[in-house]
Amino acid sequence: MACLGSRLLTCTRSAIIARVEATTPDTSDEPGPGCEAFHPDLVSAKTESLRRFFVGRDPEPQVIEEAEREEELNDAFAVELLRKGTFPATAEEVMARLDDAVGEGQPLSAATQRSFVVAEGSQIAKDPSRSFDRRFRFVVTRGQGRDGADLLLSAFDPKSTDIEVMAWDDRKGGFNYYRTIGGAPGSWVWAGNSRHAWEPLTRGSGPFEAHPAGHFIFKEFKFPWVHWQGPPARIDLLDFAKDDDRAAHAWFANSQGAYVLEPLAGLAIKRWNRRRIEQVRDSGQIDDPRQFMERFLGSPVLQRSTVNLVSSTTTNGELSDVERVNLPDTFFVDGDVLEGVLELERPDGLSVAADVYRDVLARFNVVVRNHDENHPLNGEAPFERPGDTHFVFVVPERAVEDTDFLRQILKPTPEDGESGLSAISQRLAACLLMVDFPNPVFSKRREQLLDHVQTEPLLAQAWPEFSETLGEKIAAAAAGESATEAEVEFAKLWEAGEDGWHDAAAKLLAAYYEKLGEQLKSPEGVEGVFMLAEARRRRVRRMPIAETALLFAQSNISFDEGIEEFVMKPAGTVERRKRA
Amino acid sequence: MIRPPGNVARPSQEWSDFVRDLIRDALHGDEEKNVTGALEGAEPAGQPTPFYDPVKEPLEASEVPVPWPALSGTLRALSHLSEEERWEIADGARTTPAVRQSGEQLTGPDGQDLFGQDEYCEWSVERNDAGDIVRVTFTTEVGEWFKHLATTDPVGLLELYRELAGENVPESEVLAENGSYVGWNADMNTRTDGPIVHLAQGSNTLGAAISLAAEASILRTRDGSIVRDHKVLMRCTRLGNPDRFSDPSIASTINAAAATGARISLANPPGLYLAGIRTEGMRLPAGHEDLDPQELWIPERGSDGRVVRARFEAPDGAFPLSEVLLDGNPIRTGAQLAERVDVFIVALVHDAQTEPLTKACAS
Numbered sequence: 001m002a003c004l005g006s007r008l009l010t011c012t013r014s015a016i017i018a019r020v021e022a023t024t025p026d027t028s029d030e031p032g033p034g035c036e037a038f039h040p041d042l043v044s045a046k047t048e049s050l051r052r053f054f055v056g057r058d059p060e061p062q063v064i065e066e067a068e069r070e071e072e073l074n075d076a077f078a079v080e081l082l083r084k085g086t087f088p089a090t091a092e093e094v095m096a097r098l099d100d101a102v103g104e105g106q107p108l109s110a111a112t113q114r115s116f117v118v119a120e121g122s123q124i125a126k127d128p129s130r131s132f133d134r135r136f137r138f139v140v141t142r143g144q145g146r147d148g149a150d151l152l153l154s155a156f157d158p159k160s161t162d163i164e165v166m167a168w169d170d171r172k173g174g175f176n177y178y179r180t181i182g183g184a185p186g187s188w189v190w191a192g193n194s195r196h197a198w199e200p201l202t203r204g205s206g207p208f209e210a211h212p213a214g215h216f217i218f219k220e221f222k223f224p225w226v227h228w229q230g231p232p233a234r235i236d237l238l239d240f241a242k243d244d245d246r247a248a249h250a251w252f253a254n255s256q257g258a259y260v261l262e263p264l265a266g267l268a269i270k271r272w273n274r275r276r277i278e279q280v281r282d283s284g285q286i287d288d289p290r291q292f293m294e295r296f297l298g299s300p301v302l303q304r305s306t307v308n309l310v311s312s313t314t315t316n317g318e319l320s321d322v323e324r325v326n327l328p329d330t331f332f333v334d335g336d337v338l339e340g341v342l343e344l345e346r347p348d349g350l351s352v353a354a355d356v357y358r359d360v361l362a363r364f365n366v367v368v369r370n371h372d373e374n375h376p377l378n379g380e381a382p383f384e385r386p387g388d389t390h391f392v393f394v395v396p397e398r399a400v401e402d403t404d405f406l407r408q409i410l411k412p413t414p415e416d417g418e419s420g421l422s423a424i425s426q427r428l429a430a431c432l433l434m435v436d437f438p439n440p441v442f443s444k445r446r447e448q449l450l451d452h453v454q455t456e457p458l459l460a461q462a463w464p465e466f467s468e469t470l471g472e473k474i475a476a477a478a479a480g481e482s483a484t485e486a487e488v489e490f491a492k493l494w495e496a497g498e499d500g501w502h503d504a505a506a507k508l509l510a511a512y513y514e515k516l517g518e519q520l521k522s523p524e525g526v527e528g529v530f531m532l533a534e535a536r537r538r539r540v541r542r543m544p545i546a547e548t549a550l551l552f553a554q555s556n557i558s559f560d561e562g563i564e565e566f567v568m569k570p571a572g573t574v575e576r577r578k579r580a
Numbered sequence: 581m582i583r584p585p586g587n588v589a590r591p592s593q594e595w596s597d598f599v600r601d602l603i604r605d606a607l608h609g610d611e612e613k614n615v616t617g618a619l620e621g622a623e624p625a626g627q628p629t630p631f632y633d634p635v636k637e638p639l640e641a642s643e644v645p646v647p648w649p650a651l652s653g654t655l656r657a658l659s660h661l662s663e664e665e666r667w668e669i670a671d672g673a674r675t676t677p678a679v680r681q682s683g684e685q686l687t688g689p690d691g692q693d694l695f696g697q698d699e700y701c702e703w704s705v706e707r708n709d710a711g712d713i714v715r716v717t718f719t720t721e722v723g724e725w726f727k728h729l730a731t732t733d734p735v736g737l738l739e740l741y742r743e744l745a746g747e748n749v750p751e752s753e754v755l756a757e758n759g760s761y762v763g764w765n766a767d768m769n770t771r772t773d774g775p776i777v778h779l780a781q782g783s784n785t786l787g788a789a790i791s792l793a794a795e796a797s798i799l800r801t802r803d804g805s806i807v808r809d810h811k812v813l814m815r816c817t818r819l820g821n822p823d824r825f826s827d828p829s830i831a832s833t834i835n836a837a838a839a840t841g842a843r844i845s846l847a848n849p850p851g852l853y854l855a856g857i858r859t860e861g862m863r864l865p866a867g868h869e870d871l872d873p874q875e876l877w878i879p880e881r882g883s884d885g886r887v888v889r890a891r892f893e894a895p896d897g898a899f900p901l902s903e904v905l906l907d908g909n910p911i912r913t914g915a916q917l918a919e920r921v922d923v924f925i926v927a928l929v930h931d932a933q934t935e936p937l938t939k940a941c942a943s
Contacts, residue, residue, distance in 0.1 A: 126808040126836070146873075148860045223656045231648045231825035233810060236836035259649050259825075260858065263907060263920070267861045270908070313657045313823065317809030322690065328659055339662060349660045390809070416863065416908040 034209030034303065034544055038181045038189075045182020048087040050078075053181070053189040054196060055206030061181070061189050073190065075167035075176045076108050076143075076150055082178070087186030091155035091163045092251075095140065098151075108142045108151060115140045115251040116261045117229040118220075119239065120550035123390035124368050125383065126238035132370055132383040134239060135548045138251050141264060143168075148267030152216055158249050161185060164207075166216055168268075169193065173275040174214060175268075177207045194272050195279065198291065204303035210544040212304045213295065215272055215401040218265035219308045219545050220258070222328075222400075226311045226391045227551075230257035233315075233390060269401045273408050274418055281419060286458040293453045295402045296424075296432055297446045302543060307396035307441050309540070309551075316387040319358050324351040330397035331533065332516060332568065333509065334433060334440040337398065341407050342430050344506055347513045352526045359523065360530045361388055364555040374541055375549040388553045395533045396441050396540050423458065425467035427501050431493045434505050435486050438512060438568035442539055444580075445486040449474060508570070516572035528566075528574030531557055535566040582635060585725055585786070585851030586882030586889075595728050596635065599850060602787050603633045606794035618794040622937040630838045630937055631797035634845045634928060641930035643847050646833045647855055650701035650718065650921040653825035654694045658686065663909075670696035670915035671705060675770045675780050688823055696915070699826045700784050700852040701923045704776035705914040712900035715893040716914040718921055720852035721778040721881065722786040723764050730754075730761035737761075741768075744889075745775045779852075783820070786851065789830065789925060792819045793846060796831035797838045802941040806839070816941035826923065833927060841933045847926035854879070854887045855922035865903035871895070873904075892917055 037043070037055040044061070051061035052068070064073075069083055080101040081088065088094040095113065102108050121134030136156060143150035147168070152175075154164045161183060166175040174194030181187050194214030196202040204212060211217055224232035235255075240247040286292050291304070299305050310328040319325070327350045329335045335346035360366075370383040410429055412418035436445040452474050458466060471494050477483060478491035496504040519525030537552045538561060559566075565579050582596040604610075607629055609617030619629060632639070655666050655678065669678045669686070673696030678686040686694045697703065706715040729737040734755055741749045745768040753766040763769060769780040779785070800807040800816040807813050810832040811822040820827025834844050859873035881889035893901065901911040911917065 123809070126839075144858070144860045146861060146863050223653075223659070231653060231829045234829060234832045234836075236832065238808065238836050238839055257647070257649070260922075263858070263861055266907065313659075315809050315811045317807075317812040318815065318822070321812065321815050326657070326659070346660060349658065413905075413908040416905055418908075 033205060035206065037206055038179060038191075040182040043181050045184030045187040047184045048085075048186040050082045050087065050188045050190065053206070054192050054202050056203075057201040057205075064190065072172060072193070073169070073176060074171040075169040076102075077165055077167035077178065078169075078176065078190075080108070082188060087188055088163075089185035090159050090161055091138070091140075091153060092158035092249075094153055094163060094165065095142075098142065107145060112142050112144045113140060114144075114149075114260060114264070115255045116258060117235050117252055117255045118227050118258075119235060120227045120548050121370065121383070122227065122229075122235045122239040123233050124385060124550070126236070128238060128240060128242045130381075130383065131241045132381040134241070135550060136240075136246060138246075138255075139261065140251060141261075147271045148264045152268070157246055158251050159245075168271070173279060174272055175216065177211075179207070194276070198276070198287070200288075203291070204301060209303050212299075212306050213272075213401055213405070214276070216265055216268040217545065218261060219399075220310075221262060221265060221308050222310050223259075223262075224311065224313050224391050225258035225262070226309065226389065226394055228258035228261070229255050230259055232313070266400065266404075269404050270408070270416075273401065273405045274416075276405075277408055277419060277421055280421065281460075284460040286423065288455070289458045290450050290453045290455060292458075293432075293450060295405045296429060297450055298441065298443060300444075300447045300450070302539075305442075305543060306399035306402055307540060307543075307545075308399045309394055310397045311389070311391040311394040314354070314392055315390055316392050317390075319354050319361075319387075319392070322354050325354050325357045325392060326351045327393055327520075327529075328395065328397065330440060331393075331395045331529075332440070333437055333512070334398055336400075336403045337406055337433060338509070340403065341410050342426065342433070342502075342505070344430075344502070344509060345513075347516065350516070350520060352520050352529075356523050356526045357392070360527055363527070364530065364534075364557050366553045366555045368550065368553050370548070370550050372541070372549040372554060374546070383550075393533065394537070394552055396536050398440055421463070423463040423466045427494070427498055428467035428471050430501050430505055431471065431490050434493055434508065435489045436567075437508070438516075438570055438572075442536055444565070445484075445489070448484055448486045449490065452477065512570050512572065515570070519572035525572070531576070532566045532568055532574045535559070535561075583849035585720075585722060585849050586853065586886045587849060587884055588721075588725075588881050588888065592728075592732060594732055595725075598724070598728060599786070599790075600633055600635060602790045603631070603794070603845075606787075606791045607631060618791075618798050619937070621939040622798045623939065624935065624937070627937055628843060628932075628934055629797075630843055630934065631794040631834075632843050632845050632930075634848055639843065639845075639928075639930040641843075641845070641928040644833065644837070644927045644929050645855075645924045646829050646927055647922045647924040648699060648825035648829045650699050650703075650918040650923050651915055652694070652696055652698050654688055654698060654821055654823045655686075655696060656825075657688075657823045658694075667913040667915035667919075670918065671913045672696065672772055674702055674772050675782070688821065692821065695781050695783075697918075698781055698783055698821070698824060699923060700779065700789065701854070701918065701921065702776060702779050702781060702784065703914045703918055704771075705773055706775070707773070708900060710900075712902040713911055713914070714897060714900050715891055716901070716917050717776050717880075717889070717891045718854060718918070719776050719778055719889045720854055720923060721888045722784070722852065723769075723778050723780065724786050726763055726778050727761045730759065730763075734759060737763075741777060744777050784852075788819070789852065790846070790850065792817070792827055792830055793834050793844070793927070795819050796834040797844050797937075799835065799839060799936050799938040800941045801938050806938070807941060810835075812941075818942045830925060830927075837927070837929045838936050840931075841936060843930040843932050843934060845928040845930075847928050849886065851886065851888065851925070853882065853885075853924050853926075854890050855924050856887075857890075857892065857917065858920040858922070861907045863905040865899050868894075868899060876904075 052064045053061040088097045116139040119134040119136040140153045141149035150168045152166045163180045165178040177191040191207045197208040197214035220226050229235040314325045329347045338344040339346045371377045408418050409421045412420035436443040475491040475494050478487035534557045581591045582599045583591045609615050677693040703718045754763040756762045795817040810828045814822035857877045862873040879887040879890045
C-alpha cells in the first residue's frame with residue numbers, strides 16, 4: 001500500500017486538478033490519475049458510507065447496489081463490517097470493530113494481528129528534540145493461514161481517519177482495495193480489486209498507480225529491509241519526536257521486525273499471482289499480451305513500472321570501521337530470476353573498498369535531506385545530514401512480484417497449487433531477459449522488444465506456439481536492415497537453440513562478472529557505479545512509490561534525464577551517453 | 581531470588597548467586613577472572629548503575645520483550661548465498677565455522693568466523709531411514725545451567741541428559757571422574773544431528789547476553805557525539821557480531837532505554853526464550869490439511885511463557901516433515917523452520933531520570 005502519504009499531501013489543489021485533468025485517459029492505454037484523485041478537494045466525502053470509486057472509470061464515487069456488493073465484496077472486511085453497515089472512522093477502530101465482529105479462534109481474530117512500522121526518517125536522527133517528520137507508517141495485518149494475511153491495513157497513525165485496507169476475496173480472487181476519502185468519518189470507497197490493475201480503464205490509475213499489478217507493496221522486501229523496524233535497525237523511542245503519541249501505542253510497542261512481514265508479503269504476492277494465472281487460464285486468453293510481457297521486460301509507462309529497493313548491509317555510520325562495503329548483486333544483474341528461474345549463476349559477493357566509497361560520497365556531496373524537487377517542505381522543519389542513507393547504496397531491483405510471476409509461469413510448484421502457463425518457454429524468457437542483462441531494471445533496450453508483442457488478445461490455442469513465433473519474429477527482425485541492438489542481442493542467444501541458450505548465457509554472465517569484479521576495484525569503476533545508481537534512483541523518485549525525499553540520499557550529480565542516460569556495459573563499465 | 585531459566589526447576593540460592601555474580605562482573609569486572617566491567621571508564625561517577633541487579637534493587641519496572649529470528653543474521657547478510665545454501669550451511673555449522681559445499685570457509689566483513697546457529701538458539705535434526713526429517717528440536721537452554729546442575733545435582737543432571745538425548749548417554753560424556761561437567765563439549769552437544777541438549781556455540785551463553793546488556797546500558801561517544809547507529813554501537817562495545825540479529829537487538833533496545841535515563845535489567849528469570857514458530861504459508865500433506873500446523877510445535881521445557889526447548893514434528897509421527905511445504909518448499913533442513921522461529925529476552929525498564937553514563941567507543 002503506497003497511496004497513502006504519496007504526493008497528495010504535498011500537492012496544491014490547482015496542481016492536483018491540473019494533473020488529474022492532464023492524465024484523464026483519452027485512450028484505454030493511458031493511465032488515469034493516481035491517488036490524488038482521492039484528494040478531499042476533488043471528491044465529496046460521505047460520512048459512514050461505502051461507495052465504489054474506480055479511478056479511470058468512475059467520474060466520482062458511485063452508489064454500490066446490493067447485488068454488486070454481494071457479487072463483488074466477499075472479503076472478510078466487507079463481509080464482517082462494511083456490508084453490515086459498520087464504517088470505522090479511524091485505523092485503530094477498524095481493528096476494534098473487527099474484534100467486535102469476529103470471535104476468538106476465527107481467521108481474523110485479534111490473536112492473528114501483527115503490526116509493523118516503517119519510517120524513512122528513522123535511524124538518521126535519533127533525537128526526540130528534532131521535530132522533522134520521520135514519515136512513520138503502520139502496517140497491521142490480520143490472518144495467519146496457509147496463504148498468509150487476509151487483511152492488510154496501512155495508516156500514518158492509529159488514530160488517523162486516512163486509512164487504506166486490502167482484503168483478500170477468495171470468491172472473485174484478488175485483493176479488494178478500500179480507503180477512506182475526504183476526511184469525513186467512515187467515508188469509505190471500494191477503489192478496485194487486484195484484477196482491475198490489469199484492465200484497460202483502471203490500470204495505472206487510482207491505487208493501481210502504486211500497485212501496477214494489483215499486489216501488496218512491500219518495496220523494501222529484502223534484508224536489511226531498509227527503513228523498516230527490525231533487528232538490523234530497530235526503530236525506538238529516540239526516533240520519535242517529543243510528544244508523539246504514536247510512540248506509546250500498542251501498534252508500535254508490539255511491532256514486529258520486517259523479517260516477519262517478508263514472508264507475509266511473499267505469501268500475498270504468491271497468492272495473487274497464482275490466482276491471476278488461474279484467471280488467465282480460465283478465461284482462455286491473455287487479454288493484453290503486452291501488459292503481460294511487461295512483467296518480463298519492464299514497462300515504458302512509469303505507472304506500470306515495478307521495482308523493489310535493496311541496499312548494502314553496511315551502514316553509513318560504520319563506513320569508517322569496515323574495509324569493504326557489500327553491494328546487492330541485483331543492482332548489477334537480475335540475480336533472483338537468473339538463479340531461481342533460469343538456473344544460471346549469480347555473482348559471488350560483490351563489494352567495494354570502504355575508503356573508496358567514502359571518497360565517492362564526499363566527491364558527490366551526498367546528503368540525506370527531507371526535501372527535494374518532488375517533495376517540498378510545505379512548512380515542515382528541514383532536515384539534512386551529510387552522508388548516505390542509514391544502510392548505504394539503496395537502489396532499485398526487479399520487484400519480487402515480477403520474479404514470482406515469472407517463476408510461477410516457468411517453474412510452478414503444483415503441490416502448492418501453482419499451474420504455470422505454457423505460453424512462455426524457458427528459452428524465450430532467457431533470451432528476452434538476457435538482452436541488456438547488465439541493466440536489470442529500467443532497460444530501454446529490453447522495453448523495445450515489447451513492440452514485437454501483439455496487442456490483440458492471445459487465445460489459448462495459440463499459446464503453445466507463442467514462444468517460438470515471438471522468438472522467430474524478433475530473430476527475423478534482427479536480420480533486417482533496420483535491426484536494433486536489442487533484436488540483434490536477442491537473436492544471438494535465440495540462435496543458440498533449445499539446447500544451447502543456457503551455456504551461451506552462462507558464458508556471457510561469467511565474462512561480465514569477471515570484468516565487473518575488476519572494475520569494482522578501481523575508484524573510477526566505483527564512481528561510475530555510483531552515478532548509475534543515482535540515475536536509477538532518480539527514475540524511482542518520479543514513481544508513485546517514492547513517498548518522501550528521505551527514501552534515498554541526494555547528490556550533486558547533474559544530468560538531464562530527458563537527454564542523457566547511464567548504462568552498465570558487459571565490460572563492467574558505466575557509460576554516460578545521449579539518449580537514442 | 582533469581583530463578584532458573586524457564587523456571588525449569590525450583591529456585592536455588594546457588595543459581596541465583598551465580599547469575600548475580602554475572603551481573604556484578606559485567607558491571608564492575610573481576611581482576612581474578614581478567615574481566616573488565618562495563619562501568620570502567622564510564623562517566624559521570626557516582627550515578628546509579630544504569631544496568632542493575634533486580635534482587636538487590638527490586639524496582640518497579642515494565643517488561644519489554646526483545647525478539648529476533650533464530651536463523652543467523654550473519655548468513656543472511658551474505659546476499660550471494662541462495663536460500664538453500666544458507667539453510668544447509670546453518671544446519672551444519674552449529675559449533676564449527678560455516679563452510680560452503682565447495683569447501684570455502686565463510687567469513688564476515690571483518691574476516692571473522694561465521695557460525696550457522698549463533699542467535700542464542702540451536703537446533704538438531706532427526707531423520708528416518710529414508711533420510712527424511714521427522715523431528716527438529718530447538719533449544720535456548722544455556723550451558724551454564726547444566727554446569728550448575730553438575731555441582732548441585734549430578735544425579736538429576738544425568739537423568740535430564742538421558743531424558744533429552746537418550747537413555748544410552750554414558751555418564752562419562754556428562755561428568756568427569758572428579759564430578760566436573762564435561763557435557764558442554766560432548767558429542768550430543770556439538771553434532772548437528774540427533775537430540776540436542778543445550779546451547780553449545782561459544783557465543784550462545786547467558787554470560788554473553790548479560791555482558792552485552794550491561795555494556796549496552798552505557799552510552800558510547802565517538803568524535804564527541806553519542807553513537808546511535810546500532811552496528812557502530814556493537815563495534816564500540818566489542819561484544820557480539822554487528823551482523824547478527826540477536827546482539828544488536830538486545831544492545832540497541834537497552835541503549836535506547838538508557839538514553840532516556842531509564843535503568844535496565846533482565847526480567848526474572850533471566851534467560852533466552854522461544855516465542856514460537858510462525859506457520860503462515862505452511863501446507864501439510866494430503867489427509868492432514870485440517871490440522872493446524874501450530875500443533876506440530878510442542879514446547880518441552882519451560883513454563884509461564886518462558887519456553888526454552890521445543891520440538892517440531894507431526895503428531896504421532898504421522899508424516900515426515902519433508903512432506904510439509906513451507907513457502908512452496910519441502911522441509912529438508914531444520915534451518916527452514918529456524919527462519920520462522922522467534923527468540924526473545926525480556927528487558928526490565930525502570931523509568932528514571934538518571935543521567936545516562938557515557939564512555940568513549942573502544943578504538
